[in-house]
Amino acid sequence: MNADKLLQQTKTTYEEVQPHLRACADVFHENEGELFTRTEAISLLEDEVDINSTTAAHTLGQLVGDTVDPIIQIEHKGEKYVGIIEFHEFAGAYGYINYDDLFGQGKRVVCQQCVNDATLDAEVTHATENDPVGSFSGGATWDELLAGIHEHYEQAHESVPEDVATGATLASGTTIGGNTAWHAGNDGSGSGLTADGVSVFATTGDVTGLSKGDLVFIDSDNSLYVEDGT
Numbered sequence: 001m002n003a004d005k006l007l008q009q010t011k012t013t014y015e016e017v018q019p020h021l022r023a024c025a026d027v028f029h030e031n032e033g034e035l036f037t038r039t040e041a042i043s044l045l046e047d048e049v050d051i052n053s054t055t056a057a058h059t060l061g062q063l064v065g066d067t068v069d070p071i072i073q074i075e076h077k078g079e080k081y082v083g084i085i086e087f088h089e090f091a092g093a094y095g096y097i098n099y100d101d102l103f104g105q106g107k108r109v110v111c112q113q114c115v116n117d118a119t120l121d122a123e124v125t126h127a128t129e130n131d132p133v134g135s136f137s138g139g140a141t142w143d144e145l146l147a148g149i150h151e152h153y154e155q156a157h158e159s160v161p162e163d164v165a166t167g168a169t170l171a172s173g174t175t176i177g178g179n180t181a182w183h184a185g186n187d188g189s190g191s192g193l194t195a196d197g198v199s200v201f202a203t204t205g206d207v208t209g210l211s212k213g214d215l216v217f218i219d220s221d222n223s224l225y226v227e228d229g230t
């Protein structure tokens with residue numbers, strides 16, 4: 001596809017979904033603990049937010065697969081389910097059960113101040129259980145993850161936010177035309193926390209074909225593939 005044409009379309013999609021991200025995220029918050037097939041989710045959003053199915057599908061694509069939104073996607077027997085499994089508010093942070101195609105479910109605590117300051121999903125520091133590039137093994141408790149975020153706070157931020165609100169309105173972590181859509185590594189504080197949306201993937205290749213909302217997976221044979229998040 002022609003690069004200019006792709007960039008133009010991507011911009012259009014983001015402009016289309018941006019006004020609806022918060023309202024759509026709230027629909028899933030109201031249904032915490034319930035997972036919907038994508039078809040069910042799209043008609044739910046159509047009804048609750050008063051948007052058409054195309055916009056609902058695009059918005060859904062933007063909400064799943066990032067760090068800041070507790071909305072996750074699980075593929076089960078060929079069907080994709082989306083929703084919020086579990087959500088918690090903490091002092092200056094929030095937590096949710098993440099689901100990763102490679103590593104399964106894991107508790108994640110996200111720094112609220114990073115969410116407040118960030119423009120991109122990838123800028124947000126989180127502490128995630130069983131994260132291969134983080135410092136928390138499987139079985140880490142909410143308290144342990146929160147303590148990691150509070151340690152990050154002391155190093156990275158001067159103030160602790162009073163209110164907790166998820167970052168539904170942040171742009172997706174993927175970048176267009178950049179060299180890195182994802183990068184492995186820590187936040188430089190030495191805490192082993194990752195400030196990275198997808199956490200395990202590093203690319204030096206050309207990622208010009210990615211669009212915001214695209215979902216990136218690693219296959220069992222270690223090949224990367226990208227799926228339209230819609």
Ligand SMILES: [Zn+2]
Binds near residue numbers: 115125156157
């Ligand atoms: Zn932070």
